[in-house]
């Protein structure tokens with residue numbers, strides 16, 4: 084079976100982790116701050132905070148922006164559930180902005196419309212979480228301009244976009260956002276096994292992130308509320324969590340960053356090959372690419388043009404039966420039973436739903452061979468044509 088994603092671990096990666104195992108520090112040693120420095124330099128951003136996942140990164144990002152009860156957070160329905168769960172953890176209300184089905188990213192036109200309506204009903208969001216779907220950065224300049232007009236904060240969920248660029252700057256530089264979050268889960272572009280990172284240029288936000296990551300506790304002299312009892316003294320000032328990354332994970336992450344550019348280049352090459360292979364097809368349309376964006380290509384997504392009922396499901400089943408583990412990204416978040424129990428109804432974001440019934444994620448990872456790629460493309464087109472001729 085050809086998987087849809089796969090990590091690339093080298094001997095050096097393994098050695099780096101083993102070295103930490105033999106060192107005095109398994110966690111809270113030098114590797115975590117080193118990983119943070121490596122990422123902040125790569126992204127040309129002021130501050131980085133490593134966490135044990137992007138999920139916890141998103142949670143403390145919301146907390147650092149004071150998201151709480153009575154607040155509203157908006158995100159894209161075409162994402163993993165973590166993009167909106169983070170707001171629910173804080174007791175906030177969530178809503179979803181429909182997507183542009185050509186890119187899978189949230190639609191700026193729709194966003195403008197919804198902001199105008201929300202202003203009239205006094206229900207503007209405190210925070211917007213744009214998701215850089217499949218690795219293609221959203222139109223951050225437009226989003227940033229809207230944030231100035233309507234006064235919301237921005238957390239980029241860049242879980243898919245590590246190593247990508249927007250207007251020649253690395254994703255994560257936070258020029259058009261308050262906070263940016265990365266994931267280092269093995270299916271993503273680089274991995275620390277589990278892990279995430281929160282980036283910001285704001286020193287106040289950074290201090291809050293560091294505190295929420297570790298129990299809401301600080302021992303830093305200049306941050307203490309009270310006089311220290313002695314050299315052992317620390318204070319809990321917030322209700323935080325243990326969301327820390329270990330040095331073992333950070334050591335793997337540091338190694339992987341060294342190959343990040345190479346990985347993203349390879350993903351771009353493979354993506355271009357797919358796009359060429361589908362150029363003549365009347366059955367299949369790859370996601371469209373926006374000018375000014377260097378896609379990190381976490382995912383390669385195509386849409387099938389024929390939306391006959393069941394064709395999409397039969398195609399995925401048939402491809403898996405033929406050894407191609409393709410996937411579908413994403414089930415619109417609000418269609419999940421949990422979100423339905425919160426009152427969301429089918430039909431809330433029609434574009435995201437229509438997109439969901441036509442999108443297929445094809446295998447894409449640095450070690451995907453040319454012959455496998457050719458097999459995937461040919462099998463996809465041939466299977467689709469065959470299925471269309473068969474009665475259900």
Ligand SMILES: *Cc1c(COP(=O)(O)O)cnc(C)c1O
Pocket residue numbers: 135136137138139162163165166214240242243265266267268277278279
């Ligand atoms: C993977 C992913 C997450 C969660 O990342 P973890 O590191 O697994 O917690 C959040 N948002 C998006 C868009 C993702 O793809």
